[in-house]
Amino acid sequence: MNKKRVVITGIGPLASPGIGKDKFWQGLLQGKTGLKLEECFIGGELWEKFYLHKLENFDINKFGLDENSLDQMKVWKEGEEVTDLYFLIAALKLALDDSGLTVDPDDNTMSCIVTHENPGLEQYFNKIIDIAYDVLKNNKDISKKGFAEELHRRSIKSSFDLQTFMALFHVMKAFGIHGYSLYTNNACASGIYSIETASQIIKCGRNDVVVLVAADCPRIYKYLWFRDLNMYAKDGKMKPFAKDANGFVLGDGAVGIVLEDFEHARKRNAKIYAEYLGGGFSQEGWKVTVPMAGSDSYPKAIKEALQFSGIEKDEIDLACLHGASNLGIDRYEAKALTDVFGENPQKPLITTFKPYIGHNLGGSALLETAILLLCLDNNVILPVLNTKEVAPKTKIDIVKEKVNKKLRTVLKTCCAFAGFNAAAVFRKIDS
Amino acid sequence: MDKVKFDEIKKEVKKKVSEIIEISEDKLTEEVKFVEDLGVDSMMAIEIVASIEKKYKVIVPEGDIPKIQSLKDVYALLEKKLK
Numbered sequence: 001m002n003k004k005r006v007v008i009t010g011i012g013p014l015a016s017p018g019i020g021k022d023k024f025w026q027g028l029l030q031g032k033t034g035l036k037l038e039e040c041f042i043g044g045e046l047w048e049k050f051y052l053h054k055l056e057n058f059d060i061n062k063f064g065l066d067e068n069s070l071d072q073m074k075v076w077k078e079g080e081e082v083t084d085l086y087f088l089i090a091a092l093k094l095a096l097d098d099s100g101l102t103v104d105p106d107d108n109t110m111s112c113i114v115t116h117e118n119p120g121l122e123q124y125f126n127k128i129i130d131i132a133y134d135v136l137k138n139n140k141d142i143s144k145k146g147f148a149e150e151l152h153r154r155s156i157k158s159s160f161d162l163q164t165f166m167a168l169f170h171v172m173k174a175f176g177i178h179g180y181s182l183y184t185n186n187a188c189a190s191g192i193y194s195i196e197t198a199s200q201i202i203k204c205g206r207n208d209v210v211v212l213v214a215a216d217c218p219r220i221y222k223y224l225w226f227r228d229l230n231m232y233a234k235d236g237k238m239k240p241f242a243k244d245a246n247g248f249v250l251g252d253g254a255v256g257i258v259l260e261d262f263e264h265a266r267k268r269n270a271k272i273y274a275e276y277l278g279g280g281f282s283q284e285g286w287k288v289t290v291p292m293a294g295s296d297s298y299p300k301a302i303k304e305a306l307q308f309s310g311i312e313k314d315e316i317d318l319a320c321l322h323g324a325s326n327l328g329i330d331r332y333e334a335k336a337l338t339d340v341f342g343e344n345p346q347k348p349l350i351t352t353f354k355p356y357i358g359h360n361l362g363g364s365a366l367l368e369t370a371i372l373l374l375c376l377d378n379n380v381i382l383p384v385l386n387t388k389e390v391a392p393k394t395k396i397d398i399v400k401e402k403v404n405k406k407l408r409t410v411l412k413t414c415c416a417f418a419g420f421n422a423a424a425v426f427r428k429i430d431s
Numbered sequence: 432m433d434k435v436k437f438d439e440i441k442k443e444v445k446k447k448v449s450e451i452i453e454i455s456e457d458k459l460t461e462e463v464k465f466v467e468d469l470g471v472d473s474m475m476a477i478e479i480v481a482s483i484e485k486k487y488k489v490i491v492p493e494g495d496i497p498k499i500q501s502l503k504d505v506y507a508l509l510e511k512k513l514k
Contacts, residue, residue, distance in 0.1 A: 286481065287493050293478035294451075331474040370450075393472050 006199040007429065008103065008273040009265050010211075010258030011370050012094025014087065015357045016053040016193045016251060020094055023376050028382055029095070029402075033356055035236055035249070040220040042129070050223045051236030053251030053358030060086040063093045068312075069174045076170075080127070080158065084119040085167060087215035087254035095211060095256025096175070100270060104177020110206045112172055112181040112199055115190040115214035117362030119167040120158070122219045127158050148270045157381015171213065173318055179207055188322065188359075188416035190214060191366025192253075192424045196279040198259040208264040214363035215254030222361070225249060229289055231326055239353040240323030241330045241398055243391040255367040262429075272408075273373045274426040277311065280304025285420025291332040291415055296423065298336035298421040302413055305423035308400055313341055316348040316425070318381055319411040320372045323352025324359070333415050334394035343395040348411060351375075351399045355385035365414045369424065376407050432513055437494075441506055442461065444483065448502060451478050461503040489511065 014020070014033025017027025038052040060070065070089075073082065092112075096103065103110055131154045133145060141395075142150070160166070168183040180201065186193045191214050198210035226232045226248070233239075233247035265272055283300040286292035306313055321333055341348065353371045360367050375381055381403040390398055413423040452471045463509045465471040465479070480491050480499055489512035491499070499505060 022447050288498075290477055290496055291491050293474040294481055327476060328473045331472060335474070 002145070004203045005262035006202050006259055006276045007262045007265050008257060008276065008373055008426070009260045009270040010095040010097075010099025010256065011255035011273060012091050012096070012098050013253070013367060013370050013372060014055060014058070014091055014094065014255070015253030015360065015367060016055050016249040017356060018059070019055075021098055021374070023041065025378070028371065029380070030375075031356070031385065033385070037236070038219075047267050048223065049222060051233065051249045052218075052223075052226070053249060053271055055252035057215075058086070060090060062427075063090045063123055065089065065093055065174065069096070070354070071192070073170050073174065077161070078157065081123045082120075083123075083217045084116060085170050085214060087217055088114060088116065088119075088167065088171050088213050091215060091254035091256040092171060092175065092211055092213045095213070095258050099258040099260070100268070101209060102175055103175045107177035107179065109207060110177050111198070111201050112168070112175075112177045113185050113194045113210060113212045114168045114171050114181075115194050115362050115366065116164070116167055117160075117185055117187065117190070117215060119164065120161055122217070122221050124162060128155060131155055147335070149385075160399065164199045167311070178213070185362060186416065186420040186422070187418050188361060188364050189414040189420040189422040190362045191364070191369055192279055192412065192414055192422035193420075194260065194366060195260065195276055195279070195369065195424055199276050202259060202261050203417070208261040210259045211256060212366060212389070213254065213256040214366040216361040217252050218250040218361060219337070226250070228401070233325065237324075237361055237386050238304045238325040238358070239386045239388075240321070240325045240352045240354060241334060241390050241394050241396065242325070242387040243328050243389050245325045245330055245391070248354060248359045249358050251354070253357055253360040253363055253367050255363065255370045257366060257370060272429050273377050274428050277409075277425040277427050278305055278308030279422060279424040280308060281423045284325065284421060286419055288418045291329060291419065292329075293332060295420065296339070298333065298413075298415050299339035301421040302336060302340045302411070302423040305411065305425050309425040313426065314347060315407070315409050316411045317407045318372070318411055319348040319413060320368055321350060321351050321352045322414045323354050323384070325354065329396060329415065332390070333413070334396045336415070337413070338395050344397065349381060349399050349403070350396055351381055351384050352384065365412065369412045372412050373426060374412050376410050376426060379406050380404055432510070438509065440451055440487070440509060444484075444509065445502060447482055447486070448479055448505065451475055451482060459502060461506065462501060464500045466500065475498070483509065489508075489513065
């Protein structure tokens, strides 16, 4: 039986409440959401206004990164905007700094797992629009073949860069990471899948340390997609599980998390936030944007997490749910929770963090896990913002005021688009 | 499709929908809207679609799911898909 234990020794978040673990946590405690009305202009014309949890004052040069590595990335990118990559790299640096670990670029086998649903996509859309508009404006009689050739010539490099291995390449190169590394994308649940993968890398003995990083910097195109699905909160207020829930709001963010073998962490006297006990995963396999009501996929994932963690459900003190603030998805999630814990459960206490930071899409599960770990570390439960009245049909109650409470075992769950359902259990290490 | 056979299907569907939304069949007219008129949970409406897909081996595009608001809509969908 594998006796290796996996612990979290570094957390490096950046999102609207703040940059870096301490400022981020203080920002959360103060209820700083960074919510603003974002205006999107195109060609000098206002296209759309939408609410966004925006990360302001981000400067990649303030993270103490190796300038040469950043310069090499800029050379490859030929001056293109690289916010997605910068977010990932900055978060990883913050996590490594927090863990006290350093990477020897000349001699390491450290593993890295990068998550982003679609790095560079927003910038790519902008580029294609600019090129296409320029070509058509200046070449009114251009043939379809001529247009295709010109568009291809001017965008092929950017198209190549959409391949997700390029994001992994740039992140690893920025730090000189040389070990077994992966790019993952399981939609909003990615972070939990990454944690499990990292745990398996450590438990099989391949590596003592795995660094995870996830991010997104969503803008107009992602907003439009969700708006057209009637999933975006027009008033900017996310109200998870509320009877008047009216959608979510996107949020900038990134987070790095360091997972480490427990003995390795103990020997170097590392601060340990928690132990990752285990996770559960279930692929629903029905629709993409609609969860399958009546399916047992999500409760199955939660039960599997408890099973692999070797704990009973009444040991969970606090559960952080996905909390999409969509009536249908909230109902689906609440049903899954009550299937496992019973209706109106007194335990676990239930919270969710999207009203603080917005929906960070592919980065959300890892970023919200980071917040959950900070709650665990500080014995504080952050309340659900904005929700005045929980929809009675959910048969759950949520934490509505900040609670100081000794926490030991916590659960993070996620029901993502395309039916990726996942759950993870973390426990404070007994001293 | 044979009218008699489709009438049987309609009976099956009405029974199934009645079970899912926990409303008796006599209250379930073709025109009554599940969510608007009967106060049915939107998730139950999705469960109806999932159940129909499974039973009759049809595929409902995601964009069409919100349009399934009443028994009449379910029958129209099935009539189209099963032809």
